[in-house]
Amino acid sequence: MSDTSNTNGAIEPETAPDAPPPLRSVHTSNLPQIFSEGAFSLLVTTYQAGKLVLLRNDKGVLNTHFRNFLKPMGLAVHGGKLAIGCSIDIWEFHNVPAVCQRLDDHEENKETGFQHDACFLPRRSHTTGDMQIHEMAWVDDELWFVNTAFSCLATRSELNSFEPRWRPKFITELVPGDYCHLNGLATRDGRIRYVTALGETNTPGGWRDNKRDGGLLIDVDSNEIIVRGLSMPHSPRWYRDKLWLLESGNGTFGTVDLDTGKYEQVAELPGFTRGISFLGPLAFIGLSQVRESAVFSGIPLVERLEERTCGVWVINIETGQTVAFCRFEDAVQEIFAVEVLLGSRFPDLVNHDVELIGRSYVLGDEALAQVPADLRAGTPKRRE
Numbered sequence: 001m002s003d004t005s006n007t008n009g010a011i012e013p014e015t016a017p018d019a020p021p022p023l024r025s026v027h028t029s030n031l032p033q034i035f036s037e038g039a040f041s042l043l044v045t046t047y048q049a050g051k052l053v054l055l056r057n058d059k060g061v062l063n064t065h066f067r068n069f070l071k072p073m074g075l076a077v078h079g080g081k082l083a084i085g086c087s088i089d090i091w092e093f094h095n096v097p098a099v100c101q102r103l104d105d106h107e108e109n110k111e112t113g114f115q116h117d118a119c120f121l122p123r124r125s126h127t128t129g130d131m132q133i134h135e136m137a138w139v140d141d142e143l144w145f146v147n148t149a150f151s152c153l154a155t156r157s158e159l160n161s162f163e164p165r166w167r168p169k170f171i172t173e174l175v176p177g178d179y180c181h182l183n184g185l186a187t188r189d190g191r192i193r194y195v196t197a198l199g200e201t202n203t204p205g206g207w208r209d210n211k212r213d214g215g216l217l218i219d220v221d222s223n224e225i226i227v228r229g230l231s232m233p234h235s236p237r238w239y240r241d242k243l244w245l246l247e248s249g250n251g252t253f254g255t256v257d258l259d260t261g262k263y264e265q266v267a268e269l270p271g272f273t274r275g276i277s278f279l280g281p282l283a284f285i286g287l288s289q290v291r292e293s294a295v296f297s298g299i300p301l302v303e304r305l306e307e308r309t310c311g312v313w314v315i316n317i318e319t320g321q322t323v324a325f326c327r328f329e330d331a332v333q334e335i336f337a338v339e340v341l342l343g344s345r346f347p348d349l350v351n352h353d354v355e356l357i358g359r360s361y362v363l364g365d366e367a368l369a370q371v372p373a374d375l376r377a378g379t380p381k382r383r384e
Contacts, residue, residue, distance in 0.1 A: 023066055025062075027326040032060050036060075041340075043075055043337075044286065047334065052067045053065070054067070054348065063346075069351070071086055072084050072086050073133055073337060076145075081138070088127060092123050094121060100118070100119050102360070103350075104116055120347065121350055121362070122357065130176075131147045131176070139190065148183060149178055151174075183196055184234045184236050186236035194243065196216065196217055196230075198215050211298070212299055217230065217233060227262075227263060231248070231300055232299060234246045234275075235274060244256075244276070245263060246274060246275075248301070250268070250304075251300075251308075252269065252273060266315070266317065269315075269322075271287030273286070274286050274335065282323060286337070288333065288335050290302070310328045311327035312325065
């Protein structure tokens, strides 16, 4: 999938009359500068459009780069590793910087003058089956994820589809019924500590009956409910000694007082808030238009806004003010995960080029020492 760059608004690629909607976006003029000053890029998943989106600063213009996946949702970044949770599997990619020059020299990049500083190559695929995977997080070198279908937290298994590790105490059995719509998780002090769910129910799809204000925040250690009465909460995060939360049904972003169990709104946004990542005083928040369907009917956001927005909004967490945004149009209507890729200004992920993957060998030090010197420079070295 080729890049679409935005200059003074949007550039619409040429499309045939029966072609799918274009992948285009508009952004505030200051957003590329924010990327440049922070030395980072953004990763965004949209399961609705079936894309991983890489947002990158290209000489003062925001470059939106798309890679195809089957319903990508959860993202987890840890050092040089990236995990993406999809419809029936989890893909793991590792950054192999030695391949960046090959990317720059590739036919599709020669005329653009792109200079990549990270290249994520596929290293592992684990088939889970359809477990409606939601948020994910690395704990040390172990990948944890929300198994929404089975109402539990799980990890990968060498033999099985997954290993169930924790579930809310009101869930009495392990069955694929999406009883409470467990969806978000937060780490604190190197452990999974908080999760969000849309209902305190123990029946298949029971959360749907009270989705407007039946949402929960749960402490994993104690398995006690900290907050009730939330409207479709998502994406809890522990950052700067505070617990942050998206109350998606209201389209808001705020904090939770763990002593009182009170949610305090910091900002109200023009879409269904889901997916968040932080850098300094900035929060990068995903917004979705949300479909006019039974799942999203009757929530406060739909009543407040007739027209809702899809994109990534940048909020100053100290003031609650919008600093910048990137708004998606046409093909991209829903976002799930947003992750800051710190230290990488212009990354790429290769899952489409069989030839490039086939010619890129990653070797350990002992094996690399056996490679002839004239070939060694072109042989990617494993990055731990």
